[in-house]
Every structure is written in C-alpha cells, then in structure tokens.
Amino acid sequence: MKHYFNPASRAVTTHWMLTELNVEHEQVLIDFQPDGTASDDLRAVNPMGKIPVLTDDGVVVTETAAICAYLADRFPEKGFAPPANSQQRGHYYRCLFFPGTTLEPMFTTKLLGLTDYPASSVGWGDYDRCLSTVESLVPADEWLLGKQFSAADVVLGGALDSAIQYGWIDSPSSRLTGYIGRIRGREAYRKSHGI
Ligand SMILES: N[C@@H](CCC(=O)N[C@@H](CS)C(=O)NCC(=O)O)C(=O)O
CATH class of the missing domain: 3.40.30.10 (Glutaredoxin)
Known part of the structure; x- marks a missing residue:
C-alpha cells in the first residue's frame, strides 16, 4: 500500500x-x-x-x-468497523459521511462569511443545525459506537478535533471537549500527530 x-x-x-x-x-x-x-x-x-x-x-x-x-x-x-450486516452500521455510516458531506461545507460557508443562501436547499443547512447534530452524535463517554473505537471516530473525531483547533466552533460544549480529549489521548493519535 x-x-x-x-x-x-x-x-x-x-x-x-x-x-x-x-x-x-x-x-x-x-x-x-x-x-x-x-x-x-x-x-x-x-x-x-x-x-x-x-x-x-x-x-x-x-x-x-x-x-x-x-x-x-x-x-x-x-475491529474498526461493526459487522457489515449489523444495525450498528447505520450509525457508523452516518458518522463517517456527515463530516465530508455536511460539516465541512458548512464550515467553509461560515469561514467565507456567506449568510445569504437558502439553508433549506443546501445539504449542509447552517451552523446551528450542524452543531445541534454534532451534540447529538458525540457520546458522553467512550466512543461513537460505545466501547468499540471505530473508523467513524477517526473521521468525525478528526474533523471535530481540527475544527476546535482552528477555532471554527464558537464555544465547544464540555461533552464535545471531553470527547476530543479522549481522542487526543489515544496513543496512535499522539504518534501520528507528532506529539
Ligand atoms: N475531499 C477530500 C479533500 C482533500 C483535500 O482538500 N486535500 C487538500 C489538503 S488538506 C489538498 O490536497 N489540496 C491541494 C490542492 O487542492 O491542490 C478529502 O476528504 O480527502
């Protein structure tokens, strides 16, 4: 590879x-x-x-x-993905696809200062809708799939980690900072981020 x-x-x-x-x-x-x-x-x-x-x-x-x-x-x-035929796949896919299809374009719109656009037509809606969704997805403890750390944590966790680092989230909740703290504590995260 x-x-x-x-x-x-x-x-x-x-x-x-x-x-x-x-x-x-x-x-x-x-x-x-x-x-x-x-x-x-x-x-x-x-x-x-x-x-x-x-x-x-x-x-x-x-x-x-x-x-x-x-x-x-x-x-x-x-063990980084739930079984292909399991219902857990639904939440896993949602967390994998949400950053690229929705979160990223929303942050781009925000950073460009665009406010005059039809939030109900564009796929990413607006900042408030995205952040409410982030709050509902991020777990109070452990990982997106519970005990199992998965590729979805790398993708959504990685996107949220960058967003916090670059100051794109106005006032991150303690639930969100707690999750990102657990992400940043992982050995592989620290190794790959040169910490
Ligand atoms: N949709 C792509 C975006 C990749 C992307 O934008 N990569 C940037 C670096 S972070 C890049 O290669 N930019 C160089 C260019 O566009 O010329 C993904 O999710 O991987």
Missing part, C-alpha cells in the same frame, strides 16, 4: 487511521509546488490533485472518509 501524505493536510487523519491499525505501508511525501498546485505524478493518481490518496495493488482510494472506511474493512480482524 502507498499513502500519499503531507503532515499539514487532511492526510494526517488517514495517517492516524493507518497508525491505529498498525498497517505496513509506504509513505509518499507530497510537496505541493510553491503556487500550491500538485505535481503531475499526484495528478496521474488522483486527477483532483489532492491528498490523501491510498493505493492498494492498483486500487486507488481518495477521500479521507472512504480511505478510513476501506482500511477498516480491509483489516476486519482489527
């Missing part, structure tokens, strides 16, 4: 997932050009010119959540 990575990018989350699983892989360091664009080599693998990218014997996986979900399924013995 090859993991296309840069320490100042979303690839930190997939690096963290690989570290949680302790999976052997080649780390390909991507240095963006001075103008911020990707090299032709990276574009050949991912026409988006974006990282993270994971390749596995000719299979190309892009998108942070897809890479984490793929790895969890590829190494089922590590």
Whole structure:
C-alpha cells in the first residue's frame, strides 16, 4: 500500500487511521509546488490533485472518509468497523459521511462569511443545525459506537478535533471537549500527530 501524505493536510487523519491499525505501508511525501498546485505524478493518481490518496495493488482510494472506511474493512480482524450486516452500521455510516458531506461545507460557508443562501436547499443547512447534530452524535463517554473505537471516530473525531483547533466552533460544549480529549489521548493519535 502507498499513502500519499503531507503532515499539514487532511492526510494526517488517514495517517492516524493507518497508525491505529498498525498497517505496513509506504509513505509518499507530497510537496505541493510553491503556487500550491500538485505535481503531475499526484495528478496521474488522483486527477483532483489532492491528498490523501491510498493505493492498494492498483486500487486507488481518495477521500479521507472512504480511505478510513476501506482500511477498516480491509483489516476486519482489527475491529474498526461493526459487522457489515449489523444495525450498528447505520450509525457508523452516518458518522463517517456527515463530516465530508455536511460539516465541512458548512464550515467553509461560515469561514467565507456567506449568510445569504437558502439553508433549506443546501445539504449542509447552517451552523446551528450542524452543531445541534454534532451534540447529538458525540457520546458522553467512550466512543461513537460505545466501547468499540471505530473508523467513524477517526473521521468525525478528526474533523471535530481540527475544527476546535482552528477555532471554527464558537464555544465547544464540555461533552464535545471531553470527547476530543479522549481522542487526543489515544496513543496512535499522539504518534501520528507528532506529539
Ligand atoms: N475531499 C477530500 C479533500 C482533500 C483535500 O482538500 N486535500 C487538500 C489538503 S488538506 C489538498 O490536497 N489540496 C491541494 C490542492 O487542492 O491542490 C478529502 O476528504 O480527502
């Protein structure tokens, strides 16, 4: 497996997932050009010119959540995903997909200062709806699936960790800071984040 990575990018989350699983892989360091664009080599693998990218014997996986979900399924013995036919999959998928489809575009809208848009038509609604949802998803103790730490914690936990770090959440609740504290205490998180 090859993991296309840069320490100042979303690839930190997939690096963290690989570290949680302790999976052997080649780390390909991507240095963006001075103008911020990707090299032709990276574009050949991912026409988006974006990282993270994971390749596995000719299979190309892009998108942070897809890479984490793929790895969890590829190494089922590590226990990072609930059984494929279980009802737990519903909550697992919800927590995996919510950051990329909803949380991220909402934060982008907020950071761009856009307020005059139809919240009922765009998929991410608005800040208040997203934060209420975060509050309902984040557990008071342990992890998103209870005792089982899963790829969903890496994806949603990673997104919320960055949002708090960059000050995108106005006043994080104690429930949220407690969850992020548990995330930051994990050995693999600390290793992959250079702590
Ligand atoms: N939807 C992608 C976003 C990936 C992304 O935006 N990566 C940024 C770094 S954090 C990147 O590679 N930017 C370089 C560029 O767009 O040229 C994901 O979830 O992984």
